[in-house]
Amino acid sequence: MSQSLPDIAFFHQLAEAASKQTLPRYRSSLNLHIDTKPKEGFNFDPVTDADREAERVMRSLINETYPEHAIMGEEFGITGKGPIQWVLDPVDGTRPFLCGLPVWGTLIGLLHNKRAVMGMMSQPFTNETFWADGKCAWTNGPQGKRQLQTRQNVTLSQAILHTTSAELASSYPHVNFKGLSEQTLMTRFGGECYAMAMLAAGQIDLCFEFSLQPYDIVALIPIIEQAGGVVTTLSGQRAESGGTVLASANQALHEQALQVLNH
Structure with missing residues (x-):
């Protein structure tokens, strides 16, 4: 089986699948069960059904499309092994998610030989996506698609x-x-x-x-x-x-x- 890097279109597919689990639960009590898990420095570290179900659907798509790839996820740990590993955070920012603040996102990263080479942050409520395709970084949203560039001359x-x-x-x-x-x-x-x-x-x-x-x-x-x-x-x-x-x-x-x- 091929160990070549996936196309960025697959990242968009994963983000879309995750959004179908997160958005119906955002600013809504629908199917949103909240637990807490131990975390140093915090009395409350929330995890919800949105976290679990979004990671579950992304894992399923990866296993179906790239069964030879390893996966690390916040909710279900590490499965598989090999030079290519997906790194998933289905809801990064569960606290603002619970507060109704749209600064959370779904994080989809890809390691090749333990180095981060591709990645995506999807914020489905604002309809914004930020990604790196291995060469350049991009965003797409209400203001259209454009290439990302950090500030180079700031002191x-x-x-x-x-x-x-x-x-x-x-x-x-x-x-x-x-x-x-x-x-x-x-x-x-x-x-x-x-x-x-x-x-x-x-x-x-x-x-x-x-x-x-x-x-x-x-x-x-x-x-x-x-x-x-x-x-x-x-x-x-x-x-x-x-x-x-x-x-x-x-x-x-x-x-x-x-x-x-x-x-």
């Missing part, structure tokens, strides 16, 4: 900084997030995966996350990188395994921000 003092959960800062006293925030133009919070997409789109310049899992970041790495940005851990390593992660609009800004965070 640290001009940069817009984003993090999802500032409440985690106290658990990471070795990270100088306050210092970085003080040196940037402004800091915003709570944007989840949508903020990462906005970095690729040139709207945000720095996205910092204290603690990510692989399924939180793998899909976003190629979108940001193929739009001209940089994504690494706090130590400057590849971020496919998650951890403390910084995404930046360009290399110079990334190096400056890492220096401040590690000071």
Whole structure:
């Protein structure tokens, strides 16, 4: 069986299948059963039927079309093995999903020999899709289709900084997030995966996350990188395994921000 990379059209097919499970449950109590699971630093880490059913349908399509590929998903773990692995987060941002805020998304990433090479973030409520096809990054939505490009000439003092959960800062006293925030133009919070997409789109310049899992970041790495940005851990390593992660609009800004965070 072939181990060639899939066409980006299949990512769109997966996202459409997931949206049929997430959208009917969004801003609705219909079939939405809410549980919680343990997560360090949080009293409540929600998981819903939207998460489970969206991952289930995506897994089924992958297994049917690419049975030789491995899969890692937030809800059902790892299955299969081999050089190509799908990395799925059916609802990244379950908290805003429950709050009715449209900053959640379905994340579909692809690893080839453990490196993120293709990815998609789908926000079906706003009808927006962001993806990387292996060469370039794109978006399509109400304003049409266009190629994504990060801001290349922005300085640290001009940069817009984003993090999802500032409440985690106290658990990471070795990270100088306050210092970085003080040196940037402004800091915003709570944007989840949508903020990462906005970095690729040139709207945000720095996205910092204290603690990510692989399924939180793998899909976003190629979108940001193929739009001209940089994504690494706090130590400057590849971020496919998650951890403390910084995404930046360009290399110079990334190096400056890492220096401040590690000071």
